[in-house]
Amino acid sequence: MRFATWEAGGGVRAGVVSGAGLHELPGGATVLDAVRAGLPAALGLGAEALSAPAVALDSVRLLPPLQPPTVRDFVTFEEHVAGIAGAVVPEWYEAPTFYFTNPHALVGAHDDVPVPPGCRRFDFELEVAVVVGRDGASLTPEQAREHIFGYTIFNDWSARDLQFREMKVNLGPAKGKDSATTLGPWLVTADELEPFRDADGFLALDLRVLVNGAEVGRDLLSNMGWPFEELVAYASRGTRVVAGDVLGSGTCGNGGCLAELWGRHGAQAPPPLRPGDVVEMTVEGIGTIRNRVVAGTDLPPVRPARRRPH
Known part of the structure; x- marks a missing residue:
């Protein structure tokens, strides 16, 4: 089943997706409410929603499927790491590293994305995220x-x-990842993707990204170094995960981002994203997101630190 959140007529609604369109959840429930109820209850709620009248997909603005309590992003594709850094450090193999990113900067599947202030090398990253269903x-x-x-x-x-x-200060990434994260177009329940699980327990989904209609990258999700359940387990290690938490797979290899290609080519080819560029990502079994890059806010430069007095 596919759960979505959308904006129409000045209001925000949540529901399920069918061939006919979008069907609102009963009682004004949100997708996060459905997630917190657990997958069996959510499937029942979604089945009830299918009896409601359908709203055409092209008549609404899709929002991120849910508002997560936290967003973690991992780095699980060896080829991506090798392309960015030139070599994979031994520590990468020891555990699935992640950082926390901004849950307040989520954008919808077809929203415009502004270039961050001061940025001259804007990039995308093709990933799949898992949503935690229980604390x-x-x-x-x-x-x-x-x-x-x-x-x-x-x-x-x-x-x-x-x-x-x-990151040269040995912190981060932080502000470099703070401006926008696209989630969408909807949240596909785990049972729908089980047929794609391979013999090693990974989801063998085709991933591809196009910039201005030209394919830039393509990979298989099953090339992750760890399956999603190990990412969830690691995130919970010595602490808690809660229903609605979002965990990104990290960027896929073979052109899953421009920086990987820059590292392999030794030059910025293809060039950084510019206003007017359109980035389209498709994941087998999930769907397609398509965002246009637009000019961002022009702000004065950040003031350098005061040198410590002696």
């Missing part, structure tokens, strides 16, 4: 699989010049 702490991977509600497409927009500067 849990210090889960095993086997337990974590039972805590997975569903999946959505995740575009981690990146200001590469800001990111690389701040």
Whole structure:
């Protein structure tokens, strides 16, 4: 089943997607309410919604499917790491590294995305995110699989010049990842994607990204170094995950972002994103998101730090 959130007529609605369009959940429930109810109850709620009249998809603005309590983003594709850094450090293989990103900067599947202030090297990142369906702490991977509600497409927009500067201070990424993350077009429940699971337990979904209609990258989700249940287990290790938390897979390889191609080519080819560029991502079994880059806010430069007096 596919859960969506949309804006129409000045109001926000949540519901399920069918071939006929969008069907509103009963009682004004949100997608996060459905996630917190658990997958079996959510499927029942969605089935009830299908009896409601359908709203045409092209008559609404799709919003991010849910408002998550937290958003973590992992880095699980070895080829992506090798392309960005030139080599994969031994520590990458030891555990699935992640950072927290901004849950207040989520954008919808077809929203315009402004270039962040001061950014000259704007980039996309093709990912899939898992949504946690139940609270849990210090889960095993086997337990974590039972805590997975569903999946959505995740575009981690990146200001590469800001990111690389701040990471030289041994913190971050932070401001370089702070401006926008696309989630959408909807949240697909875990049961729908089980047929794509391969013999090693990974979801073998085709991923592809186009810029201005030309394919730039393509990969398989099953090329992740860890399956999603291990990401959920690691996120919960010594702490808690809660229903609605979003965990990104990290950028896929083979052109899942421009920075990987820059690292391999030794030059900015293809060039950084500019206003007017359109980035389209399609994930097998989930759907397509399509965002246009627009000019951002022009702000004065950040003031350098005061040197410590001696």
